[in-house]
Amino acid sequence: MTVIKFLSKPKLKNAVLIEGLPGVGNIGRVAVSYLIEELKAKKFATLYSKWFFPFVMLHETYKIHLLKNEFYYWKAKKRGQRDLVLLVGDCQSLSPQGHYEIAEKILDLAEKVGVKEVITVGGLATGELEETGVIGAVTDEKLLKKYEKYDIDFNAGEKVGYIVGAAGLLLGLWKHRGKDGLCLLGQTAGFPIVTDPKAAEEVLNVLVEILNLKIDMTKLEKRVKEMEDFIKKVESLQKKALMDLTKAHEKPEKKDESLRYIG
Amino acid sequence: MTVIKFLSKPKLKNAVLIEGLPGVGNIGRVAVSYLIEELKAKKFATLYSKWFFPFVMLHETYKIHLLKNEFYYWKAKKRGQRDLVLLVGDCQSLSPQGHYEIAEKILDLAEKVGVKEVITVGGLATGELEETGVIGAVTDEKLLKKYEKYDIDFNAGEKVGYIVGAAGLLLGLWKHRGKDGLCLLGQTAGFPIVTDPKAAEEVLNVLVEILNLKIDMTKLEKRVKEMEDFIKKVESLQKKALMDLTKAHEKPEKKDESLRYIG
Amino acid sequence: MTVIKFLSKPKLKNAVLIEGLPGVGNIGRVAVSYLIEELKAKKFATLYSKWFFPFVMLHETYKIHLLKNEFYYWKAKKRGQRDLVLLVGDCQSLSPQGHYEIAEKILDLAEKVGVKEVITVGGLATGELEETGVIGAVTDEKLLKKYEKYDIDFNAGEKVGYIVGAAGLLLGLWKHRGKDGLCLLGQTAGFPIVTDPKAAEEVLNVLVEILNLKIDMTKLEKRVKEMEDFIKKVESLQKKALMDLTKAHEKPEKKDESLRYIG
Amino acid sequence: MTVIKFLSKPKLKNAVLIEGLPGVGNIGRVAVSYLIEELKAKKFATLYSKWFFPFVMLHETYKIHLLKNEFYYWKAKKRGQRDLVLLVGDCQSLSPQGHYEIAEKILDLAEKVGVKEVITVGGLATGELEETGVIGAVTDEKLLKKYEKYDIDFNAGEKVGYIVGAAGLLLGLWKHRGKDGLCLLGQTAGFPIVTDPKAAEEVLNVLVEILNLKIDMTKLEKRVKEMEDFIKKVESLQKKALMDLTKAHEKPEKKDESLRYIG
Numbered sequence A, B, C, D: 001m002t003v004i005k006f007l008s009k010p011k012l013k014n015a016v017l018i019e020g021l022p023g024v025g026n027i028g029r030v031a032v033s034y035l036i037e038e039l040k041a042k043k044f045a046t047l048y049s050k051w052f053f054p055f056v057m058l059h060e061t062y063k064i065h066l067l068k069n070e071f072y073y074w075k076a077k078k079r080g081q082r083d084l085v086l087l088v089g090d091c092q093s094l095s096p097q098g099h100y101e102i103a104e105k106i107l108d109l110a111e112k113v114g115v116k117e118v119i120t121v122g123g124l125a126t127g128e129l130e131e132t133g134v135i136g137a138v139t140d141e142k143l144l145k146k147y148e149k150y151d152i153d154f155n156a157g158e159k160v161g162y163i164v165g166a167a168g169l170l171l172g173l174w175k176h177r178g179k180d181g182l183c184l185l186g187q188t189a190g191f192p193i194v195t196d197p198k199a200a201e202e203v204l205n206v207l208v209e210i211l212n213l214k215i216d217m218t219k220l221e222k223r224v225k226e227m228e229d230f231i232k233k234v235e236s237l238q239k240k241a242l243m244d245l246t247k248a249h250e251k252p253e254k255k256d257e258s259l260r261y262i263g
Helices: A024-039 A096-113 A141-147 A166-176 A197-211 A217-245 B024-039 B096-113 B141-147 B166-176 B197-211 B217-245 C024-039 C096-113 C141-147 C166-176 C197-211 C217-245 D024-039 D096-113 D141-147 D166-176 D197-211 D217-245
Strands: A002-006 A015-019 A042-049 A055-059 A063-066 A069-074 A084-089 A115-125 A134-138 A162-164 A180-188 B002-006 B015-019 B042-049 B055-059 B063-066 B069-074 B084-089 B115-125 B134-138 B162-164 B180-188 C002-006 C015-019 C042-049 C055-059 C063-066 C069-074 C084-089 C115-125 C134-138 C162-164 C180-188 D002-006 D015-019 D042-049 D055-059 D063-066 D069-074 D084-089 D115-125 D134-138 D162-164 D180-188
Touching: A002 A096, A015 A024, A015 A096, A015 A166, A024 A084, A024 A115, A024 A180, A024 A197, A024 A217, A042 A096, A055 A217, A055 B166, A063 B134, A063 B166, A069 A096, A084 A096, A096 A115, A096 A166, A115 A166, A115 A197, A134 A141, A134 A197, A134 D063, A141 A180, A162 A166, A166 A180, A166 D042, A166 D055, A166 D063, A180 A197, A197 A217, B002 B096, B015 B024, B015 B096, B015 B166, B024 B084, B024 B115, B024 B180, B024 B197, B024 B217, B042 B096, B055 B217, B055 C166, B063 C134, B063 C166, B069 B096, B084 B096, B096 B115, B096 B166, B115 B166, B115 B197, B134 B141, B134 B197, B141 B180, B162 B166, B166 B180, B180 B197, B197 B217, C002 C096, C015 C024, C015 C096, C015 C166, C024 C084, C024 C115, C024 C180, C024 C197, C024 C217, C042 C096, C055 C217, C055 D166, C063 D134, C063 D166, C069 C096, C084 C096, C096 C115, C096 C166, C115 C166, C115 C197, C134 C141, C134 C197, C141 C180, C162 C166, C166 C180, C180 C197, C197 C217, D002 D096, D015 D024, D015 D096, D015 D166, D024 D084, D024 D115, D024 D180, D024 D197, D024 D217, D042 D096, D055 D217, D069 D096, D084 D096, D096 D115, D096 D166, D115 D166, D115 D197, D134 D141, D134 D197, D141 D180, D162 D166, D166 D180, D180 D197, D197 D217
Parallel strands: A015 A084, A015 A115, A115 A180, B015 B084, B015 B115, B115 B180, C015 C084, C015 C115, C115 C180, D015 D084, D015 D115, D115 D180
Antiparallel strands: A002 A042, A042 A069, A055 A063, A055 B162, A069 A084, A134 A180, A162 D055, B002 B042, B042 B069, B055 B063, B055 C162, B069 B084, B134 B180, C002 C042, C042 C069, C055 C063, C055 D162, C069 C084, C134 C180, D002 D042, D042 D069, D055 D063, D069 D084, D134 D180
């Protein structure tokens, strides 16, 4: 039960999917959300799944919303640009196997609307304030040539060795379909910083250059501040909700002598 | 494997589904059970699921019962009233993904018998004795207008931010089907109080007014006392059973030197 | 993936299924295994499932066996007896939802070969040496009349309130199919006793009387001793194997500074 | 969602599947990988599954790879040899039920390409340096006769009693299909040794004799050293990734007083 509901079915040409779901430092979420706003991209589909947390969020203090991932599109305005599909959302899968199932659904949608390449955006928590810059990984050697002119360090393997969740699986499964993709990871000091506007800006700069876009960056820091409260709240709620869900696992009271073991 | 078995298939007009499954303070369970009794509503379907605890209950010391959710209906007696479907039960899903699957099955049934609106009833444990009153949340802004004349505080988001399990998911998924609903949460001090008759009464008062019903409230406290013993026992059993189930995870005895690691 | 493989398809009349899978004190397993031996019942089907532990057992030091449940049948020899299906096995489901799925498969098989009634056999660990005797529970009031003439205490609800796993679910789900059944629980002091020959004998005595069988009980204690070593080993192995499986959850070594967090 | 992708579909005669997935001491992985290299076996299929860890690996510091199992084949060169299918990979299932599902998929593939017999290779951690040699187990008594002439100790049952994961389940399920197989376990002192070249060599010697192959063993130790760094890294990453995945289970910060319990 992973369901995608379409508001419209855009027909795109040679499009790129840019993924920015929640993750380390929320760098992908911040960067892709900012792109959506600045490009005035249009929402065309939502995805919800039994693999998400089993609760609803309240927006504006009273409005009920399922946890969801959302797809936006934007059509190229001039030569050298490409049509875009932008993916953001409230959460990723709660269970390991759900990650694979949701990633497959996302790629099915991508193929259906004309996506040819996938770029995922994430973060790398280095634990050190002075380490910055964008780390990259690709599905194939030929991509390395295509992207080496940008300010990306392709020694990700030395620093990390693996990429967890959507940022990694979307590319691994996309490659399995014989297609190409790029992962961009912003380096950040990591916890307890929830969102790192500087790291998000660095990734955005690379992304904007690759996609040949013109984006006003001056509002980014202000937007990150606005988002941060919401993101902090959601993360706190998810942890709290998960604890509520697992409350049943607590020990029953010792005094209940009438309970005996049976089977 | 979530199965619904029908005893009869009522045809209802413009009906409202009222959900009162176990949850915080058992406020929904108490309120909806009381409605069922006072209205003499008729049972028409039962639901059981592999997502429930894997054990059976013994009623009257010797009769075996699967854990189940039960659906009752009641037909409007006069103008201004609406046909009702009332949902109560022994438990909710044991696993996160089960919550979504069961909620979808419940909504499928609701659509089949003519339900147009969903009202879920739950509790909010504030930890403070002096906080009382009914908190509300809705699927859409227009519902706010419809319900603002009742004694409901629609600032739920400020106090809670999310609604876990059936009380939330039924509405989130119902909204996804393009339909409307309301969640009513009774504020209660919370643990160690198992059931809070006062909080349940407050929610019932609002519910009865919305549904334009006439209900004798004088027996509520007595009924809550009667239910409390049963509820306490079930909750204790569920915790105990869950521990039995996970017993296999205990460490084997240290002395068993003949056991070696292999794979 | 729960698979039943038939060696033959017996056609039985008005048969009773007797379940004796592993559980408290292994009373069901011991009692039903003894019945199978003494009656020289014939194996006709095996069941294995992805819900069992993911390992194989070694019999006679070198022969590989999947964990399995096994079905035997025995045809009535004289008036007043009934055809029997006897169910024993190495284990029950490792996961809560697996219990429901396996129980449904067992009942499908039971219906297919002509079973009309189900009797499950289990144990009740009271923690007290002096409490003995057989506790009973049924799916319906009319069964109480049928079985009250035997030496069964039908106040199980007072002592236990619930029945975990196959002994309970087979009857709960069987009742849901509109059919009848009985659960017999031998009272035992419980851990650390692995198998309790006295409790098993008490249940066997009741079972033999209900089924109108003639069974030589003199070899029971000797057989229990023989089984006990095997049962102890299997239980130890299951715990050990489960720990091996979850080893991946252990913390990585602290010293591996080169590992960083990413996503 | 366990998917096998074929690069080619070899037609083999009377072939043997040799399994060497990760496990105790990585003896199977080391031994079968070495065979693949020395025989210059050809890759013909890859398997990935939602039951694997939800992350991708980075090879050569920048290339993204799904976790996978890989199938190679080699055709017999002379009389007395048999066609081979060789199975190696990055990991086994993360969840118990996944082990069964993946094993069934592997055996489906095996039957499709002409495999008649399965040999699984694993390790047995004895905790004692002086215990060496190869332990064996088989699916049927007649195999004992076939293999007793080789240097295999068929008292595995005395030492271990069970075989976890692919090394065991592939044989248990293969036997259930009415077919034959052999398990070879190299004895090793166990942790903290990650790979034990000596134990791997002992198993390889037996395997090479059974399969009537000529393999140059002189490069084994060197190869094991080379593999060891990679294997250590992968295992560390898997543990680290699993911890990242379960981070959501951590307690929320105590100070967040605005969070309340609801449901």
